[in-house]
Amino acid sequence: MNRSILWRLAVIAVVVGVAAFAAWPLDKKINLGLDLQGGMHLVYEVDADKAVLSSIDTTADDLGKYLKSKGVILSSVRREGETIALSFPDADQTRAAAVVVKEDFTILDPSEATETGLVYALTADQRKTVFDNAIDQALETLRNRIDQFGVAEPVIQREGGARILIQLPGVRDRERAIGIIGKTARLEFRLLNEKTTVSEAQELGAPMDSQILFEKEYDRVTKKVIGRTPYLVKRKVELSGDAITEASVRVNQMNQPYVSIDFSKEGGRTFARLTSENVGKRMAIVLDGSIYSAPVIRESITGGSAMIDGTFSYEEARDLALVLRAGALPAPLIKLEERSVGPSLGHDSIEAGVVSSVVGTLAVFLFMLVYYRFGGIVADVALFLNIVILMGTLAYFGATLTLPGIAGIILTIGMAVDSNVLIFERIREELSVGKTVRAAVDAGFEKAFLTIVDSNITTLIAAVVLFQFGTGPVKGFAVTLTLGLLASMFTAIFVSRTLFNAYLGGRRVSKLSI
Secondary structure, eight states, rough: OOOHHHHHHHHHHHHHHHHHHHSSSHHHSEEEOOOHOEEEEEEEEHHHHHHHHHHHHHHHHHHHHHHHHHTTTOOOEEEETTTEEEOOSSSSHHHHHHHHHHHHHHEEEEEETTTHHHHHHHEEEHHHHHHHHHHHHHHHHHHHHHHTTTTOOOOEEEETEEEEEEEETTTTOHHHHHHHHHOOOOOOEEEBBSSSSSSHHHOOOTTEEEEEEEEEETTTOOOOOOEEEEEEEESOOOGGGGGGGEEEEEOOOOOOOOEEEOOOHHHHHHHHHHHTTTTTEEEEEEEEEEEEEEOOOOOOOOOSSSEOOOEEEOOOHHHHHHHHHHHSSSSSSEEEEEEEEOOOHHHHHHHHHHHHHHEEEEEEEEHHHHHTHHHHHHHHHHHHHHHHHHHHHHHHOOOOEEEEEEEEHHHHHHHHHHHHHHHHHHHHHHHHOOOOHHHHHHHHHHHHHHHHHHHHHHHHHHHHHHHOOOOOHHHHHHHHHHHHHHHHHHIIIIIIIHHHHHHHHHHHOOOOOO
């Protein structure tokens, strides 16, 4: 056996050995999709209109500050529906404000004007931008949360206008998953209005710059709400969760968990200024419209950190820290659909897939042996190695195996021998015109080479398109098909020719069973 054949055999041994090592044990190396191992299928709609309202609130606040910085005297600035209403003490201030807004706030369109008042709305383009950004930000936030939740190969993608599809393979704790996904996690630090009592606000109505929020008291065992304490909180958000860089769970001296949060440099400076200017006053820590605590500011806090405590368990504190790290959703999520896929269905699918794969493989093996005899042995060896390489590659890349993915494997098994069939038929043609066995084998491989490459490349292009534009299950099919085609090209062109050359070797062969 010459060096060329030994070198080729060594390459085959290394490739197959690495693939087998990567694939073993197969059930530990390849992730199963939602349809095989069970899990959760969720469809949410982003309430992006709330993000638009939030943007209008922010714009109204910025506009009021900007007009004051330009010397314009304002009586009031408030949001009315999806518009910003400005009122002024006289017509001169109204005209001055209109000029400033027209020049510097191009995202606003005038809606109504009186002698002492102006009403503005977001431009259509700006509203669409805010709407689309809310959905994109929600997608990114959900990806961050689910990544930290530890789900292998989740599917998170936009569907239609404002809908988001989420598939979580292997997730069994439904309540926790929905809690983490759906929590808006809008964290706000606000000062309490201590000039008006809560009872006065409840009886006569809260002042325009304030609102009544509640701190809920939970039963530590049942986790049910057993009481609510009202607070009169100023509407102005002094600091939001956007300034958080880290959130972690710690335990206090009473062995109760709390969430420690660290601010960015700018957020730390804002928090230090807020606490130093309001020593002796109370500050509410508000999460999604509920107060977690309302401590008295004893001294200036300059360390760039704060804490959130409450009557929650360690797991609840951990989940709160998780969503705070991942960021707040720009708008609430509305759950439209929820399905749970049981593991028994996945087990049945796997069994059916394995049975069909084994039956299909045995049928191909048998056909090749009967029809091509020695050539069939070569094709069957190449097919076996093709399956080993395919599984090893799937395991190496951490691919997720779905039911369509199994279909792709079965299709690959059927297609894997196509290249061998082309080669064998070429060799038969060359033998029929009187060529020697070695010359016929060489000519058969050389003439079939371009045909094999062309046919596989066209299929690969289709598989790449499926992967790029398809959804989760379609992508699973595209992945197995692509890897299977690449493996079959290697085994048909390289492995099969090496086996033929090794068989012919230095001996004189006058007849080939093919």
